[in-house]
Amino acid sequence: MTKQVIFNIWDTIEKAERIIIHRHVRPDPDAVGSQAGLGELIQEAFPDKIVKLAGEEEQSLTFLSGMDEVTAEEYRGALVIVTDTANEARIDGEIPESDTLIKIDHHPEVDAYGDIQWVNTEASSTCEMIFRLADVTGIKVTARAARLLFAGMSADTGRFRFSNTTPATFRAAASLSEHSFDRHSLYNEMDVTTLPMLRLQGYVLQEVEVTEEGAAKVYLTRERMESFGVTSREAASIVNCFSNLEGLRAWVFFVEEEDQIRMRIRSKGPVINKLAEKYRGGGHPMASGASAFSWEETDSFFDELRHVCRDSEAANHA
Ligand SMILES: [Mn+2]
Missing domain, CATH: 3.10.310.30 (Diaminopimelate Epimerase; Chain A, domain 1)
Incomplete structure (x- = not known):
């Protein structure tokens, strides 16, 4: 069942020329990690596609990723994907129009929005779901994507301590930690506070x-x-x-x-x-x-x- 949804999503991505990825307002590391991590996976698999990350840039999270400028015209004929967002009202940024809309989220459903919906409340984080997508489709995970997905997973699980942490979470984290990003400095950046x-x-x-x-x-x-x-x-x-x-x-x-x-x-x-x-x-x-x-x-x-x-x-x- 889940695999079917994943293949359906990946087929839809494969057919699209331009993909715009959104996430929720006032983002956390899982929102930005899943948004930018998915973007990275798509760009790596299809270098010719245009992939854009939409939403307000959150200063405290630019160590993960910046955002792109997206014009209203660019939405025409585009595939729009929204990650980590339970309801339409919480989406960061206007979506004037879209060809197809995909929802990928781990929160209990609030709005059933989108043409394709993949909601898994058993997943610790949306980043864990994006990892699953890469795992099932067998696409290449770059070190940058691994860092982004690891950040979101470790944030939503309180560094793998909360009760939403499952064996699948640890397997995903283990696989991602095979990549050559600096976990220690990532944690330092995530834990930074102000005076x-x-x-x-x-x-x-x-x-x-x-x-x-x-x-x-x-x-x-x-x-x-x-x-x-x-x-x-x-x-x-x-x-x-x-x-x-x-x-x-x-x-x-x-x-x-x-x-x-x-x-x-x-x-x-x-x-x-x-x-x-x-x-x-x-x-x-x-x-x-x-x-x-x-x-x-x-x-x-x-x-x-x-x-x-x-x-x-x-x-x-x-
Ligand atoms: Mn989340």
Whole structure:
């Protein structure tokens, strides 16, 4: 079944003269890695084809790949491929028209967009799927493509630690690591942080409050983030910075934005997405997001989070 979709995709690529590859807005290494990695594989297999990478260039990810200028005319008759993007609204860049649209993604389906869809929620990352495509079709993987795909896989799996890491992930990583890219310096580039972010992390570690149920909370007001010179999006990226704390069960970052207080919720056991849904959010059982519109509301949310921690502890010992 999967092989059929892969051959169908590769046939479609083979027939196209111009291929434009998109990915989601606010990209991460899996988005850019799968986009540029696929581009590299196609360009290597078919040097005469025009392959373009579309979307806003993300400064912190140019060590992986830059983006191309794509004009509206270039979409005429082009094959468009979108990687790592569950719904059309999250695609970075306008797609004025296309001959054929292909979706390649590992997120639970939100929109069934595209003429050909290859969605595999078992895959750790879209990069792992692109590796599979190369493996099944037997096309040549260059060292540059291997570096890009390895970057995305290791990012989405937390350096092969998260529960989405499977034997297939390790096999793909092993195969990619046969290529001559510098894994050590790649990891260094992926882990790089800024002084403002480092200072903010120091603040968070100092200020985190933990209850006896193992529930923890951090407040990040707009004023506070401004004083550190970081955006709310950057601040949210360190939500896991104390996840190794002994006795910790679930925690939340209250990140104040212009029109709401965003709640970034994480867990090491208690299921938290049901609670997130009560507060205009949702997500995965161990990682969710929600919104509050006042600090009083964050208090009642945290009370409920403490209950969730206490109940799941009781259930464990029943
Ligand atoms: Mn991904």
